[in-house]
Amino acid sequence: MADTAHAQVDEHHYTATGIDHRKLAIWTFIASECMFFASLIGTYLVYKGRDVSGPRPHTEWLLNGRMQEQILEIPLVTFGTSLLLFSSFFVVLALSGAQRGNRKALIGWLCATIFCGIFFVGMQVFEFTHFYHRGMGYTTNLFASTFYTLTGFHGTHVTLGLIWLTTVLVVALRGKLPPEKSLNLEIAALYWHFVDVVWIVIFPVVYLIR
Numbered sequence: 001m002a003d004t005a006h007a008q009v010d011e012h013h014y015t016a017t018g019i020d021h022r023k024l025a026i027w028t029f030i031a032s033e034c035m036f037f038a039s040l041i042g043t044y045l046v047y048k049g050r051d052v053s054g055p056r057p058h059t060e061w062l063l064n065g066r067m068q069e070q071i072l073e074i075p076l077v078t079f080g081t082s083l084l085l086f087s088s089f090f091v092v093l094a095l096s097g098a099q100r101g102n103r104k105a106l107i108g109w110l111c112a113t114i115f116c117g118i119f120f121v122g123m124q125v126f127e128f129t130h131f132y133h134r135g136m137g138y139t140t141n142l143f144a145s146t147f148y149t150l151t152g153f154h155g156t157h158v159t160l161g162l163i164w165l166t167t168v169l170v171v172a173l174r175g176k177l178p179p180e181k182s183l184n185l186e187i188a189a190l191y192w193h194f195v196d197v198v199w200i201v202i203f204p205v206v207y208l209i210r
Contacts, residue, residue, distance in 0.1 A: 020183060022183065022187055023183070023186070023187060023190070026187050026190050026191060027190070029191075030190065030191070030194045033157075033194065033198075034194075034198075036153075037153075037154070037198050037201075037202075040146075040149060040150045040153060041150065041201060041202065041205060043146055043149075043150075044146040044147070044149075044150050044205065044206065045205065047142040047143070047146050048143070048146075050142055051141040051142050051143050052141070053140075053141055054141070055070075055071040055134075055135070055136050055140070055141070055143065055144070056070075056071075056143055057070070057071065057072050057143060057147075057206065057207075057210075058070055058072070058210045071131060071134065071136055072206075072207055073127060073130065074207050074208075076123060076126075076127070077123065077127065077203070077207055078207075079123075080119060080120045080123040080124075081120075081199065081203050083116040083119050083120060084116060084117070084120045084158075084196055084199055085196060085200070086116055087112070087113045087116035087117055087120075087192070087196070088192065088193050088196045090109045090110075090112040090113040090116065091109070091110070091113040091165070091185075091188075091189045091192050091193075092189070093105065093109040094106050094107075094108075094109035094110040094112075094113060094185065094189075095182065095185050095186055095189050097109060098172070098177055098179065098182035098185050099179050099182045100179065101178065101179045103172070103175070106172050106177065106185075107169065107172055107173060110165060110168065110169050110172065110185075111169065113165060113192070114162060114165055114166060114169065117158055117161065117162045117165070117192075118162065120155075120158060121155060121158055121159055121162065124151065124152075124155040124158075128148070128152075131144075147206065150202060150206065151202065151206065154195065154198060154199060154202060157195045157198070158195050161188070161191055161192050161195050164188045164191065164192075165188055165192065168184060168185050168188050171184070172185075
């Protein structure tokens, strides 16, 4: 019995801080990513409003002699943002299910999280395609370059998070995610919360602040 308890303690691989080494690693990674996104957001703000030609985020612009509407699709992105925020709540419920050994709640809420993430990525793909067909390429102006870089990197991070959560879902569907292994989902959930929090900053900076 003592050997079993000792094995369970060793499985968590605690560091000198008392935190599992995998959780400490993901927090360290998230801290570095915060600095990365801070630099991207800072660059966007520095160059905001310095375009010599359109499109600009919140004004009409001229293309081939015709006046174009503002480029941003705020209602669509607002809806996608809402789903992304709800997905953070869903992944918490999935983690709770994993920790309680409730396989139905784990799988159901994890599927809901993944669905919200897929919609968000799909929304970004549609948005980028729509912008391109309206004449906004990556090198069109400063706004285009900083916008595509900032939101594109965030979309890439969301995609990576989706892949991560999908692998956890596959493990759960195979019945190989018991409560004692719920840390695997917790670490993925921490990353997912990170991409959500970053978008909470990006959304008003890019889409709402004029």
